[in-house]
Amino acid sequence: MPATTAAHAKRAKRAPRVARPGVSGALRYGRLGVMGAVALVILVAGVWGSWGGAQHLLLSKGREQGTMKVTRCDGETCWGPYEPASKGYEPRARVDIENSAAVRTGETYTVVVKPGSREVVRTGPAGMLHAWVPMGGALMLASVIVAGGLRMSRSAWVLGGAGIALITAAWVAL
Structure with a gap:
């Protein structure tokens, strides 16, 4: 008997698999639900x-807006003087901005002041x-x-x- 026929005969003698349609479907939908949630x-x-x-x-409508010149950076914060563009606000000697790749010492940026703080966020x-x-x-x-x-x-x-x-x-x- 050829090798392929012997292997085929050996597989035919195994007990047939019993299909459990509920388990495989539940696992599939469970995986989809969990991955969708993640x-x-x-x-x-x-x-x-x-x-x-x-x-x-x-x-930003109604918030204090203006410009700041970055004079110094230390760690995660840069600071400098602030000049408001909005009417009714006073210039500040110091406002803080996050030190990131977007901020360089000596540059002037248009910013919005976070309400109730001296922190600013770059605009544009x-x-x-x-x-x-x-x-x-x-x-x-x-x-x-x-x-x-x-x-x-x-x-x-x-x-x-x-x-x-x-x-x-x-x-x-x-």
Whole structure:
């Protein structure tokens, strides 16, 4: 008897498998639910991380706006004098801005003052894109979950591409 026929005969003698349709379907839907929830949590965390700075830019109407000249940086903070552009506000000797790649000593930036503090957020396209960088990272991370866990490769490419585009635009704008 040829080898292929012997192997076929050996397989035919095994007991037939009993199909359990409920278990495999439940596992599949459970995996989809868990991976969908993980991707959603990552995206919500990205929005949450971005909203801290972006809210002052998106909702800037009625807030104190002006310019600041960065005179010194130390650790995570840069500071300098502030000159208001809005009427009814006083110049300040010092306001603080986050020390990042977007801020250089000696440069003057248009800013919005966070209400009730001396912290400012950079405005304009560069400030807006910089504020949404955490969302870009979340989009890229969620794309991996969507591709691997949900097996939705086209959607994953769209999410990852949007995240890369957002981070690249912020880098170019800065």
